[in-house]
Amino acid sequence: EVQLVESGGGLVKPGGPLRLSCAASGFTFSDYRMHWVRQAPGKGLEWVSSISGTNSFTYYADSVKGRFTISRDNAKNSLYLQMNSLRAEDTAVYYCARVTSSVAILDAFDIWGHGTMVIVSS
Amino acid sequence: EIVLTQSPDFQSVTPKEKLTITCRASQSIGSSLHWYQQKPDQSPKLLIKFASQSISGVPSRFSGSGSGTDFTLTINSLEAEDAATYYCHQSSSLPLTFGQGTKVEIK
Numbered sequence: 643e644v645q646l647v648e649s650g651g652g653l654v655k656p657g658g659p660l661r662l663s664c665a666a667s668g669f670t671f672s673d674y675r676m677h678w679v680r681q682a683p684g685k686g687l688e689w690v691s692s693i694s695g696t697n698s699f700t701y702y703a704d705s706v707k708g709r710f711t712i713s714r715d716n717a718k719n720s721l722y723l724q725m726n727s728l729r730a731e732d733t734a735v736y737y738c739a740r741v742t743s744s745v746a747i748l749d750a751f752d753i754w755g756h757g758t759m760v761i762v763s764s
Numbered sequence: 765e766i767v768l769t770q771s772p773d774f775q776s777v778t779p780k781e782k783l784t785i786t787c788r789a790s791q792s793i794g795s796s797l798h799w800y801q802q803k804p805d806q807s808p809k810l811l812i813k814f815a816s817q818s819i820s821g822v823p824s825r826f827s828g829s830g831s832g833t834d835f836t837l838t839i840n841s842l843e844a845e846d847a848a849t850y851y852c853h854q855s856s857s858l859p860l861t862f863g864q865g866t867k868v869e870i871k
Contacts, residue, residue, distance in 0.1 A: 677860075687800075687808065687851055689860035703859050737807055748855040750798035750813035757807055 644668035644753055646738050651758030654728055658762075664721040664738030664755055672696065672716035673744040677751065678723050680734035680760075690736070691723065695744070706732075728762045735759050766790055768852050770863035778871045780841050785866045787835045787852035796856035799828055799837045802865075803848045811850075812837065844870050 650662040664676070678690040691702045691712040700712050711724040721738050735757040741749035767790040777783050787797065795815040800808040810819050812828035815835055825840040839846055847870045852863040 686865045687802075687853070687862040689862070692858075692860075701858050742810070742813060748796065748857070748860070750810055750853070750855060751800075751808070752810045752813075752819070754807040754809075 644740075646740065646753055646755035648736065648738055648755040648758040651736065651760045653761045653763065655764050656729060656762055658728055659724070659726045660728060660760060662723040662725065662736055662738075662758055662760070664723075666719045666721065666740070669740070669753075670744075671714075671719040675741050675747065675749070676714060676721045677739045677741070678712060678721075679737045679739055679751070679754075680732075681737070681757075682731075682734040685734075688734075693721070694747075725760070728760075730762050733760060733762050765859055766793060766854050766857060766861050768854055768861055768863040770850075770852055770866050772866060773864065774867045774869070776869040776871055777842050779844060783839045783842055783846075783868065785837045785839075785850055785852075785868075787830075787837070787863050789833045789835070789854060789856075792832045793854045793856035795831050796854055797828075797830065797835045798853045798855065799826075800851045800853060801846075801848045802851065808851065839868075842868075842870065846870065 645667045647665045677692040693712045709727045713722045737757045738755045739751035740753040742752040769788045799812040802808045816828045849865045849867045
């Protein structure tokens with residue numbers, strides 16, 4: 643079964659760091675570009691970051707650029723999001739998502755994890 | 765940044781009714797527009813990709829159309845299980861963006 647499972651969320655103080663992980667299974671992880679998408683409580687979806695299959699290209703939303711770092715370990719079938727200098731407005735459920743095609747650069751997301759909640763509060 | 769504007773924000777419909785949700789892009793995005801369904805406390809589910817391409821396992825009552833800046837998601841003969849929030853999403857250019865969502869209530 644194709645599956646993504648996030649972990650690492652929790653309560654963190656403003657300015658603090660947190661590292662999210664996403665474990666992939668059921669597909670050839672290294673073939674696919676991966677993304678992080680977040681959803682603040684009661685709000686809509688916001689794209690956060692993406693990384694190519696071979697780690698060569700990363701992209702970020704302006705709201706997180708310079709504070710968040712996306713990475714992956716294809717040997718471990720894992721995706722990561724290192725979040726530093728966290729702010730209250732980063733409070734959200736963070737989803738990892740896979741694109742539908744192994745060859746597309748920009749594509750729809752066909753597989754989503756269940757999400758992990760990040761709460762930034764003092 | 766490409767802004768996606770959905771309408772309506774909320775719609776209350778009766779079972780078996782037909783529902784149309786529109787998504788307008790602030791600039792042309794070709795057919796790089798996708799639709800998702802999100803039920804409470806669940807992750808989004810892909811319904812339609814590239815404006816009109818169907819997704820395996822998604823009921824045939826869901827269909828999409830449009831190109832350029834104007835897109836439509838149509839749900840024929842709504843069922844109780846279709847109560848959810850629906851989002852459009854563009855993958856034409858970075859940053860990737862989503863519409864604000866359309867909440868659908870079944871009466």
